[in-house]
Amino acid sequence: MLSLNVSELTPAQLQNYMHYAVAPRPICFATTVDKAGNVNLSPFSFFNMFSTNPPMCIFSPARRVRDNTTKHTLENILEVKECVINIVNYPMVQQMSLASTEYAKGINEFEKAGFTMQASQLVRPPRVAEAPVQMECIVKEVIHLGEQPGAGNLVLAEVKLIHIKEEILDNEGKIDQAKIDLVARLGGDWYCRVTQDNLFQVAKPLTTLGIGVDALPKQVRNSYVLTGNDLGMLGNIEHIPSEEEIDMIRNDEAVKEVLDATIGDAVNRQRELHELAKEMLKRGEVLSALKVVLLES
Ligand SMILES: Cc1cc2nc3c(=O)[nH]c(=O)nc-3n(C[C@H](O)[C@H](O)[C@H](O)COP(=O)(O)O)c2cc1C
DSSP states (O other): OOOOOGGGSOHHHHHHHHHHHSOOEEOEEEEEEOTTOOEEEEEESSEEEEEETTEEEEEOOOOOTTTOOOOHHHHHHHHSOEEEEEEOBGGGHHHHHHHTSOOOTTOOHHHHHTOOEEOOSSSSSOEETTOSEEEEEEEEEEEEOOSSTTOOEEEEEEEEEEEEOGGGBOTTSSBOTTTTOBEEEOSTTOEEEOOGGGOOOOOOOSSSOOOOGGGSOHHHHTOSSOOHHHHHHHHTOSSOOOHHHHHHGGGSHHHHHHHHHTTTOHHHHHHHHHHHHHHHHHTTOHHHHHHHHHTTO
């Protein structure tokens, strides 16, 4: 394991390690205006939402590592405490990247990158008409993290109005995670795209209290077949099944087959039962899988 003391790294090295590791990062495509009304549009991946009530997003236009100057977005926000956070999806990614060019102050990146300005309803900065979601925000606070090159400036933006394109909604009027076609920033020039193919669901243990991996027998926890993900799913079950419930799984055809084929061979029996449980987990049959691994434990 490589262990690095950050005080011994240059800002560029530190930036490199952190950008690759703290990823993927969502992209805030921020619109701001200066007090004369000049529009600015720039992307920021030091960005996330940190509260739903109040609805609060934070993004960080950092001091340039190159020459320690500040970004126009920050300067504008200090003059006019409003912004629009536009969400970036795949059809916008190349133009969004173009808009990150360090154009001189006063240059409108909407024009440079070929985006369409759409008037906001509550704030002065316009929205990016092409963005699937546009959030009109009031800036509550700006927290400066330092004066040195690379220092971030946290912009706490309270969302006041959300505009959502109807084409990304499902039948219930909620955002369809596959339809929004999000992109995110990683290290260097890397991005990733959220598609139907790479989406997966993980049941969240919110209302129930999982038994925990520590409640599983040692031979299950130390299995050569079951992975950490498998153990996580098993540990998410609420109760250890009763002896009778576990015994019932012997009637399952596949279980019966393993038991018949491994009479007197405890080692292979355990391995094959774990493999069977793993298949069940892949099909989402978590309770049955738990019963299978507990059978001979
Ligand atoms: C996808 C992407 C994400 C970026 N994220 C940040 C960021 O979080 N903070 C930052 O200071 N610059 C970030 N940049 C660079 C700024 O967009 C760039 O410096 C821009 O020119 C700033 O514009 P401004 O001076 O008009 O505000 C990012 C660039 C791209 C392409």
